[in-house]
Amino acid sequence: MQNYKPLYHYKRIKTLPVQIGNIILGSDYPIRLQSMTNTSTDAIEATVKQCIKIFDAGADFVRITVPSIKDIENFKLIKIKLHEAGYKKPLIADVHFNYKIAYEVAKIAEKVRINPGNFIPSNTQTENLENKIEEKFVPLLEICKQYGTALRIGVNHGSLPSYILEKYGDTPQGMVETAMQFLRICKKYNFHNVVCSMKASNPLIMVYSNRLLISKMLENNIVYPIHVGVTEAGYGDEGRIKSAIGIGCLLIDGIGDTIRVSLTEEPDKEIPVGKIILNYLEEKKNLKTPEINPSLPINPYEYYKINTLSISNFGGKNLFRVILNVDNNYNNHNISNIRNLLEKISTNSLNENLSVDAIFLNNVLDYSILQNISTIKIPIFIHYQKIKNIQLYHDNIIPVLSPTDFLSHNVDNVNSLMLSLKDLNDELLKKLKNSPNTILIIENDNETDIYGQRALIYHFINNKIFNPIILKRNYENISSLEELQIKASIDYSIFLIDGLCDGLLITCHPDILFEEILSTSYNILQATRRRITKTEFISCPSCGRTHFNIIEIVKTIKEKLGHLKGIKIAVMGCNVNGPGEMADADYGYVGSGPGKVNLYKGKEIVKRNIPESEALDELINLIKSYGDWIEKY
Numbered sequence: 364m365q366n367y368k369p370l371y372h373y374k375r376i377k378t379l380p381v382q383i384g385n386i387i388l389g390s391d392y393p394i395r396l397q398s399m400t401n402t403s404t405d406a407i408e409a410t411v412k413q414c415i416k417i418f419d420a421g422a423d424f425v426r427i428t429v430p431s432i433k434d435i436e437n438f439k440l441i442k443i444k445l446h447e448a449g450y451k452k453p454l455i456a457d458v459h460f461n462y463k464i465a466y467e468v469a470k471i472a473e474k475v476r477i478n479p480g481n482f483i484p485s486n487t488q489t490e491n492l493e494n495k496i497e498e499k500f501v502p503l504l505e506i507c508k509q510y511g512t513a514l515r516i517g518v519n520h521g522s523l524p525s526y527i528l529e530k531y532g533d534t535p536q537g538m539v540e541t542a543m544q545f546l547r548i549c550k551k552y553n554f555h556n557v558v559c560s561m562k563a564s565n566p567l568i569m570v571y572s573n574r575l576l577i578s579k580m581l582e583n584n585i586v587y588p589i590h591v592g593v594t595e596a597g598y599g600d601e602g603r604i605k606s607a608i609g610i611g612c613l614l615i616d617g618i619g620d621t622i623r624v625s626l627t628e629e630p631d632k633e634i635p636v637g638k639i640i641l642n643y644l645e646e647k648k649n650l651k652t653p654e655i656n657p658s659l660p661i662n663p664y665e666y667y668k669i670n671t672l673s674i675s676n677f678g679g680k681n682l683f684r685v686i687l688n689v690d691n692n693y694n695n696h697n698i699s700n701i702r703n704l705l706e707k708i709s710t711n712s713l714n715e716n717l718s719v720d721a722i723f724l725n726n727v728l729d730y731s732i733l734q735n736i737s738t739i740k741i742p743i744f745i746h747y748q749k750i751k752n753i754q755l756y757h758d759n760i761i762p763v764l765s766p767t768d769f770l771s772h773n774v775d776n777v778n779s780l781m782l783s784l785k786d787l788n789d790e791l792l793k794k795l796k797n798s799p800n801t802i803l804i805i806e807n808d809n810e811t812d813i814y815g816q817r818a819l820i821y822h823f824i825n826n827k828i829f830n831p832i833i834l835k836r837n838y839e840n841i842s843s844l845e846e847l848q849i850k851a852s853i854d855y856s857i858f859l860i861d862g863l864c865d866g867l868l869i870t871c872h873p874d875i876l877f878e879e880i881l882s883t884s885y886n887i888l889q890a891t892r893r894r895i896t897k898t899e900f901i902s903c904p905s906c907g908r909t910h911f912n913i914i915e916i917v918k919t920i921k922e923k924l925g926h927l928k929g930i931k932i933a934v935m936g937c938n939v940n941g942p943g944e945m946a947d948a949d950y951g952y953v954g955s956g957p958g959k960v961n962l963y964k965g966k967e968i969v970k971r972n973i974p975e976s977e978a979l980d981e982l983i984n985l986i987k988s989y990g991d992w993i994e995k996y
Contacts, residue, residue, distance in 0.1 A: 366578035368659055369616055369857070371814045372652040373644075376577060376617040378588045381556050383513045384453030384473035386423055388558060388588045388620050394644070395621040396637045397424035397590075398630040399457065404434040404441070411444045413630060418450050420634035424621070426455040426476065435467050442471060455515070462499050469506045474513040474558070477503070479541050483524050492526075497548055504554040513556045514549075515590060518542045520563030520572070521947070535561070535572035535664060543579055550585055558621070560590035564901045564933075565947055566609035566890060567666060569593055570860050573613050575664050588620035589613075595903045595933070598627040598917045600882070602902075603636055603845065604852045605890040611853030612860055614644050615813065627902040627917050627934075639849045651810045653784055653818040660824040661861055668862035671829045675742060675761065675777045676720075677802050677865055678831025683894045684720040684866035685884045686744070686833060687877060704877050709738035717881040723868055725763050725781075744779060744804075747772070763804065766791055776800065781835070783808040784815035787822070795828050804868065806835040813854055820863050833866040834858055842872040848883050852890070859891040898925050901933040901948050913954075920952065920979065926995045927986070933963075949991070952982055964989065 380389035388395055398417045402409040404427060414425045429438050442454055453473035458465045462481040469475045482499040484492070507514050518538045523531075531537030538561050549557050559580075561572035573589060580586040593609035596602040606624045613619050622640065624633040661667060673679025689701050707713045708722070721742040740759065747762040762778045766786040781804040782791070795801065803823075807816055820832060836854050841847045851869055858864045867884050888894040902917045913936045920934055933948035951963030955971065960978035962970040962985055973981050986992045 366581055367574045367616070367618075367663060369663060369817060369861075371656060371811075371818050372650060373615070373648045373814075374617050376586065378586045378620055379555055379557075381513050381558055381588050382511065383424065383455075385451065386453055388513075390588070390620060392620075394614070394619060394641055395423040396421060396634055396641070397426060397455070397621055397623050398422050398633045399426040399428070399623070401630055404428055404430065404437045407437055407440050407444065410437075410441050411448070414441070414445055414454075415448065415450060416629075416631040417634065418452055420631040421638060422452070422634050424453050424455055424474070426457050426623075428457045428459075429464055429468050430459065432461070432464060432467070435464065435471070438468055439471050462503070465503050466506055469503060469512045469514075470510050472512060474515060475503075475507070476515040476517050478517055478519065478522060479545050480522055480524060482545075493544065493548070496544065500545065500548055501552055504549065504552050507556060508554060511556075513558060514554075515558040515560060516542055516545050516549075517560045517562065517590070518572075519594065520561075520565070520568050535568060535575050538563075538568075538572040539575045539579055542576060543583075546580070546583075546585075546587065550583070555585070555587070557587045558590050559587050560592070562592060562594040563947075564593065564595040565892070566593050566605055566612070566856075567860055567892060569609045570612050570856075571664050571666075573618055574616075577618055578664075589618055590621045590623065591619040592623040592625055594625055595901045595935070596625045596627075597900050597902045598914070598921070600848060601886055601890065601900065602626040602628070604848050604883070604886045606636065607640055607849040607852035608856040608860070608887065608890050610640055611643075611849075612856035614640070615647065615853065615857055625903070627914055629914075636845075636849065639846060640853065643850050643853060647812070647814075650812050650814055653811045653815045655784075655787070655818050655822050657818055657821040657825050660821055661863075663861065666860070666862055669824060669829065671831045671865055672799060674800060674802055674831050677833070678829075681865070682720075683859075683864075683888050684833070685718075685881060685888070686721040686723050686866055686868040687719045687880060688723040688835075688868055688870045689877070690723065690726045690870065700877070705739060708741065714878075717878060717885065719881065720866070721761075723763075747774070747778070761802065769801075770794060774800075777802070779804050779833075781806060784811055784819045787819060792826060792828070795823075795830065796826070798830065801830050802833060803830045804833045804835050805864075807837060807854075813857060817857060817863070820858070831866070832864040833868050834864040835868040835870065837870045839870060839872055842874045844875060844879050844883075847871060847875060847879075848886070851883060852887055855887050856891070859887070859893050895929050898927045898929075899931040900925075901931060903935050916952075916979075920982075923979065923983070924986075927991065927993065930986070930991055950982065950986060952978060 375390045378390040380387050400410050400413045402413050417425050455474040456468040456472035457476045465475050465477055482496050484495050518541050523537050527537045527541050561576055563569040591610050591613050593606050596605040610622050624636045626633050671678035708719055723744045725746045742759050742761050744761050744763050747764045747768050750762050764780050766782050769780045777800050779802040783806050785808050838847055871880055885896050917934050931948040933951040935953040937954045953961045955961040958975045959972045961968050
């Protein structure tokens with residue numbers, strides 16, 4: 364039986380071709396980019412202009428919300444005006460609630476996106492349920508056949524049917540079963556112009572559900588193209604990092620035929636981020652396959668952290684660690700920056716959200732910068748041979764051994780071994796099994812990169828080597844912070860989502876500031892739910908249903924509430940996706956109508972139709988009433 368399994372080289376999963384207007388989607392074709400307008404659909408000229416901006420940015424498709432029957436005509440006029448302007452790429456109609464809208468707009472749009480809930484009877488009794496769904500769903504399939512329209516079955520984590528929730532809970536299994544119910548009908552009626560999506564604001568849920576969906580489709584011998592994206596990813600750095608983690612983790616293993624980066628920003632800003640993701644994927648295609656092919660030691664459909672040893676606060680049940688590498692930032696013109704950094708660390712004056720768990724000084728030559736080493740309480744990783752040469756010994760210094768040093772010397776105290784896949788041999792493996800004080804620093808080589816790191820970690824697990832793992836990634840050639848954030852998020856995603864490491868060590872271009880390295884590291888850990896150090900914001904990218912300026916309100920709410928460590932706050936533009944996709948949040952701020960906001964505690968609405976001018980203060984009062992408020996200092 365075929366099913367999903369993590370790869371050791373890039374290979375796209377084979378999917379059916381789907382015709383969407385003049386573009387074909389599927390594994391034999393390029394991965395397509397798309398975005399969605401955030402203008403009101405009855406603002407025809409504004410929507411046309413925004414579509415043009417998105418297409419000019421490089422999108423293959425643009426999606427437009429069709430919230431009501433009257434908007435079908437608006438959609439048609441938008442399409443006509445775009446064609447008159449020379450823009451004939453496909454338009455996707457986004458349909459919610461009223462399934463009858465899908466019947467009509469499918470005659471106009473090149474593709475229609477539906478939520479399965481549109482076609483599931485409100486009476487949740489499961490007896491003859493599939494027949495009841497077919498009564499509504501099959502007419503849409505017939506219309507799509509007649510007009511050559513593609514269909515996306517879009518399942519959202521937060522809006523599963525009640526009978527699914529009763530049986531599976533709010534889980535990837537429930538999401539996949541919801542999709543398979545509809546895919547079985549598509550197969551039964553020989554309609555295969557279908558795309559699937561499993562979306563969630565939590566990248567882990569999104570990744571696990573897509574992996575499981577692929578396995579289920581492989582079992583049924585029919586694999587439809589996959590639309591991947593982290594819904595409600597958010598604004599700014601966090602939105603880019605969360606999107607790159609979810610999308611990148613799947614693309615690395617060949618899952619995904621079209622992507623949408625959902626940012627709480629103007630839609631055309633999503634396309635450049637998507638391009639960086641896809642261009643980076645191109646680099647992965649040329650990587651060599653590792654020589655070892657270990658068996659899969661994890662369950663790829665749910666999170667399980669590997670049970671590593673606890674050594675000097677690394678591994679075991681300790682927090683995921685952030686190790687700051689200052690090697691590449693060490694030169695004559697910025698040694699003062701290193702001194703300042705060490706001074707801040709020794710006096711605990713760094714931003715508490717950007718704390719340093721350890722320092723990596725492996726190749727620094729001038730150790731005079733460590734003259735006050737006794738005031739630095741955190742571990743410092745330094746090259747083993749250099750420590751010997753200058754007689755630098757202290758309790759918090761951890762020697763970094765090369766594979767040659769590791770095999771030729773016995774170090775009884777806490778130490779570390781830095782290696783990559785190319786260093787693996789039987790002698791090294793044998794000694795590691797008897798080295799309970801050794802922390803592993805696994806770096807990427809240029810030939811096998813992430814696939815080699817994955818294979819090496821699996822090989823260690825299979826051989827019952829459970830030393831703590833620090834994953835070292837090298838980005839010396841990247842001077843753009845945005846590019847670093849996206850690429851590091853992709854590379855670390857497969858290890859953090861599958862619980863395969865205990866710490867991050869990022870090597871950067873000297874132009875990247877220490878604070879930026881730390882912020883990137885912690886944002887990656889936050890997005891993968893591995894270490895929570897600040898407020899988590901879940902915010903939609905907005906669309907034509909949005910009832911307020913969500914971009915500005917998200918900025919304001921982040922400024923006012925960004926100090927509430929560990930609290931998840933959702934900011935949603937409307938009550939279509941909002942209540943569902945914020946199911947993971949502690950508090951919700953959801954547009955209920957023009958100038959009106961509903962406030963939620965968890966999944967329950969607690970205040971309705973508050974004037975927008977009062978909503979933020981009311982949200983703060985709500986947080987205070989549940990004892991979750993702390994003052995900002």
